[in-house]
Amino acid sequence: MQRETWATRTGFVLAAVGSAIGLGNIWRFPYVTYENGGGAFLLPYLIALFTAGIPLLIFEFAIGHKYRGSAPLALRRISEKWEWLGWWPVLVSFVITLYYTVVIAWAVSYAWFALTQAWGADTKGFFFGSYLGLPDTFWPTGGLQPSVAIALILVWIASFLIMVRGVSEGIERANKIFMPLLLVLMLIITLRGITLPGAVEGLNHLFTPDWSKLFDGKVWLAAYGQIFFSLSVGLGVMITYASYLPKKADLTNNAFITALANSGFSLLAALGVFGAIGFMAQAQGVPVNEVAAGGVGLAFIVFPQILNSFPALGGLFGFLFFVALVVAGMSSLISLVNVVAQSVADKFGISYKQAVIGVHVVAFLGSLLFATKAGLIYLDIVDHFINNYGIALIGLAEVVAVFWIWKIFGPLADHADSVSDFRVSRPWLLLSAGILTPILLTVMAWKALAADLA
Numbered sequence: 001m002q003r004e005t006w007a008t009r010t011g012f013v014l015a016a017v018g019s020a021i022g023l024g025n026i027w028r029f030p031y032v033t034y035e036n037g038g039g040a041f042l043l044p045y046l047i048a049l050f051t052a053g054i055p056l057l058i059f060e061f062a063i064g065h066k067y068r069g070s071a072p073l074a075l076r077r078i079s080e081k082w083e084w085l086g087w088w089p090v091l092v093s094f095v096i097t098l099y100y101t102v103v104i105a106w107a108v109s110y111a112w113f114a115l116t117q118a119w120g121a122d123t124k125g126f127f128f129g130s131y132l133g134l135p136d137t138f139w140p141t142g143g144l145q146p147s148v149a150i151a152l153i154l155v156w157i158a159s160f161l162i163m164v165r166g167v168s169e170g171i172e173r174a175n176k177i178f179m180p181l182l183l184v185l186m187l188i189i190t191l192r193g194i195t196l197p198g199a200v201e202g203l204n205h206l207f208t209p210d211w212s213k214l215f216d217g218k219v220w221l222a223a224y225g226q227i228f229f230s231l232s233v234g235l236g237v238m239i240t241y242a243s244y245l246p247k248k249a250d251l252t253n254n255a256f257i258t259a260l261a262n263s264g265f266s267l268l269a270a271l272g273v274f275g276a277i278g279f280m281a282q283a284q285g286v287p288v289n290e291v292a293a294g295g296v297g298l299a300f301i302v303f304p305q306i307l308n309s310f311p312a313l314g315g316l317f318g319f320l321f322f323v324a325l326v327v328a329g330m331s332s333l334i335s336l337v338n339v340v341a342q343s344v345a346d347k348f349g350i351s352y353k354q355a356v357i358g359v360h361v362v363a364f365l366g367s368l369l370f371a372t373k374a375g376l377i378y379l380d381i382v383d384h385f386i387n388n389y390g391i392a393l394i395g396l397a398e399v400v401a402v403f404w405i406w407k408i409f410g411p412l413a414d415h416a417d418s419v420s421d422f423r424v425s426r427p428w429l430l431l432s433a434g435i436l437t438p439i440l441l442t443v444m445a446w447k448a449l450a451a452d453l454a
């Protein structure tokens with residue numbers, strides 16, 4: 001079967017960056033940084049980036065490029081009996097799309113609400129009550145929530161219209177529009193955030209290091225977790241994207257560009273978000289840490305509150321913020337859907353287009369579960385397991401297999417070197433990705449399991 005390739009060199013980098021930059025950068029990174037020691041978190045974060053994030057990116061690019069296949073096909077080419085290991089990330093990617101689309105759908109609705117600030121004064125009551133329709137029983141049931149379901153349909157239609165055009169006409173072209181657009185949106189939002197009255201207080205909070213946190217194991221695990229999720233490694237996304245590269249492509253260089261662009265964007269988002277939080281704290285006369293709520297709440301409850309008290313143009317800035325979330329989310333979503341579609345196409349000999357149609361139908365139906373009145377509850381549970389076991393365990397299996405089972409570390413590094421301008425350091429890769437990362441990931445999965453069983 002003829003395999004598509006990226007039309008341009010920048011097309012691949014933009015698609016990889018588009019996958020990396022997502023919901024995780026805009027609301028997760030600022031919050032995780034704040035929770036884990038503010039300025040002091042940056043040290044574990046950078047260490048995780050250079051010991052796990054970048055090495056894994058180089059390996060995933062090299063695996064996809066050398067063996068020219070989605071994760072299961074690439075693994076079958078490495079060794080027949082390991083193909084099953086490649087289906088594991090495909091399954092996890094599929095499950096993530098089911099609820100990632102729902103969070104994007106919320107952002108679509110909120111971009112619309114922002115124009116008139118339709119959420120009113122009680123932004124919390126609006127989000128959980130009027131919008132999600134969450135029943136307050138212990139094990140809630142209840143049918144579809146129409147406000148969420150309609151936005152969800154739009155998200156899946158947009159994803160379908162992009163992907164049905166294929167890799168270069170669809171994914172590549174979409175990212176060529178999405179990434180510059182996202183950068184402009186984020187620059188506007190950040191500039192507004194850091195120039196709001198009181199912004200300095202928020203930034204102080206973000207960057208005042210709490211050095212004692214450096215001795216807390218949880219902080220280091222949070223740093224590795226953030227790096228894996230944020231760089232989209234461990235799910236076969238980058239393996240599949242690299243399989244569309246032409247023979248000549250600088251893998252090592254592209255891995256560094258992707259990682260640095262992703263971290264730079266996270267920093268930009270954190271500045272804007274914490275500037276806005278400082279403003280809110282000043283306006284309400286409360287300490288900054290009372291405003292800085294995490295996760296879903298930060299984007300859909302705290303942000304609408306902040307926009308309500310904007311000096312001017314709160315509606316417009318709100319619209320831009322939620323559009324930025326949608327754009328960041330869509331470019332990550334298509335990378336996940338692509339893993340599933342390409343793996344199915346590679347395995348069953350159907351065309352990419354047929355696989356795209358099939359995956360959209362099944363995933364759309366599955367995602368409806370999270371658009372029910374109890375959807376948020378299911379979302380929390382599934383997300384917890386995916387983040388704590390799914391991604392970390394696949395990452396662990398990946399490094400152990402590459403270094404210690406298949407022992408293809410040398411050939412992969414040689415392969416990366418053969419197409420790159422500079423040589424990757426073998427001791428760096430071996431010590432960081434071959435030894436340190438598996439130990440840390442084992443500890444991480446172990447701790448999560450112990451906490452869940454307790």
Ligand code: PFF
Nearest residue numbers: 020022023024230232235237
């Ligand atoms: N990297 C994306 C984010 O930070 O939001 C999320 C993501 C996309 C994770 C694709 C994993 C993945 F394979």
Ligand code: NA
Nearest residue numbers: 018021328332
């Ligand atoms: Na993205």
